[in-house]
Amino acid sequence: MQISRLFTTVYILLNKKKVTAKELASYFEVSVRTIYRDIDTLSASGIPIYTSKGKNGGVSLLENFVLDKSLLSDQEQDEVLMSLQSLSSLDVPDVDPLLNKLKTLFSKQSTNWIDIDFSHWGSSNNERQKFTSLKIAILNQTPVTFDYYSSYGEKTERTVEPLKILFKGQSWYLYGYCRLKKDLRLFKITRMKDLTPLNETFEREISGDIWHNFQSKHARDVTLVIKFDKKIAYRVYDEFDPTCIQKHEDGCFTVTVTFPENEWVYDYILSYGCHAEVLAPIHIRDIIKRKFEEGLKKYL
Template identity: 55%
Template sequence: MQINRLLEIIYILFDKKVATAKELAEHFEVSQRTIYRDVDALSAASIPIYANKGKGGGISLLDNFVIKKSILSKKEQTDILASLQGMKALNVLDVEPVLKKLAAMFDANCSSWIDVDFSHWGSCSDDKEKFNLLKVAIINKNRVEFDYYSSFGEKTERSLEPLKLIFKGQAWYAYGFCTVKSDYRIFKVTRIKNLAILDEKFTRNVPEDIWKESNEVTNKIITLVMRIEKSMAYRVYDEFGQDAITKNADGSFIIRTNLPENEWVYGYILSFGDYGEVLEPVHVKKIIKKKLENSLKKYS
């Protein structure tokens, strides 16, 4: 298409500064007459391009021309480059060449200002590989299979049409349509094992409100109140917002936060061991007590 050729001519001239009509014609496999028509079209679009014929001549752009003067504001340029830098950090294919071209056209510094490491501290390379596999499956709309372990270590085999990777509550989740449960589900990536991409394709798209569509997160929301000892201060400040924290005179903390009530939240509470105590709701306190009693029986 002509529009693609016109844009690439601009890219080439930014890179080479000067190119002859013959060089461009051979590159695009068109006639020199077509190249000169393209130059006229770009000039008519207020792109400062000009052609000098004869020995030492060629097609070039004005030295001080950058695309920002004719199309995009400085903020729009910055937003575009920032988005592309983010995509590059996520290892999206073929982003870097586009980033370099646009940076040249915007006359901007293309330094890398962002990096993303999906793995948690102490994790192995297997975690990064899972993200790469899920990313490929989401982009190409391939179904995946994996073993999934609940917060209590219960193993199930799942088949998923993956739609999105989500970072929420300081953890990464794979969201999609679980064909085993015939419903939308969210799976914590660290609990996914033996992940494999299948050849089978799907056509399903992301629902408008994924949180309403997922049974994993549409459980009843409770206001959880916990007392956490001062030795857990590092977790308190890492995992809760400042408005959820009240510090007691003895150095301990009262935490008040809203969470969906499910098996995950019970496991999360238990992860504090004897350094945490549920104060409210009373029924959750009873559930935690029962779980601890059941665990204690196993060591009796």
């Protein structure tokens, strides 16, 4: 907060030349004493700021002072602006005023190049609000409660200390500490219902590689070799890295990919229906075959 206030103070003085400490205190909603401490901090940092007393007194910068923009190259300035636009699209508080000030400082009219909607296609406003609520809870370190439905349809009530929103494998997840399981867990956001923030805070830090730690704890990896029909080419190129894909003369594809082995990977393969065939390993092929047979019985 102080860093933003210091930058804004310099920006105001560059535009207004002189303001009183009382006016700055009113603008930032802080005490006059805080403003004088900020002035000391700026002065100690090499900013030529000074105060004058009397009828026309106030806080000023030395004449002809220009904030050194050469510290950042044009490319670095563009990257800063694009990063701030990314944050703005996520509705992070207080980003837009800083973005506008930097665009003025850098003398750039940046294009609004990104817009992000976390919710999936066809979702309601409640689904979009869920992401906003989680964002606020993460930033404010506020625990949340919700009903969670497992991949088997079982409902449990969870209280979680939310740490991060993650995207992987075409799905959004909440990563946080589950007080029920007393462990760090991933929760698929579409399976979270009746999300409610609690009136308390927590202290917890993220450590290490989230995905590596989670996979090594909850599932073992398996390397799959899957043959796909040419009719499903759009999904193959959407969902797999090109280095994993081998295209054959008949238009079909063979994909070699490593996934964590769990119920999710079986359901993922089944989502391709008759257009995918597991070639290896054999035990995965047998599992998929058995699941197809069990599903077929429902139609006989």
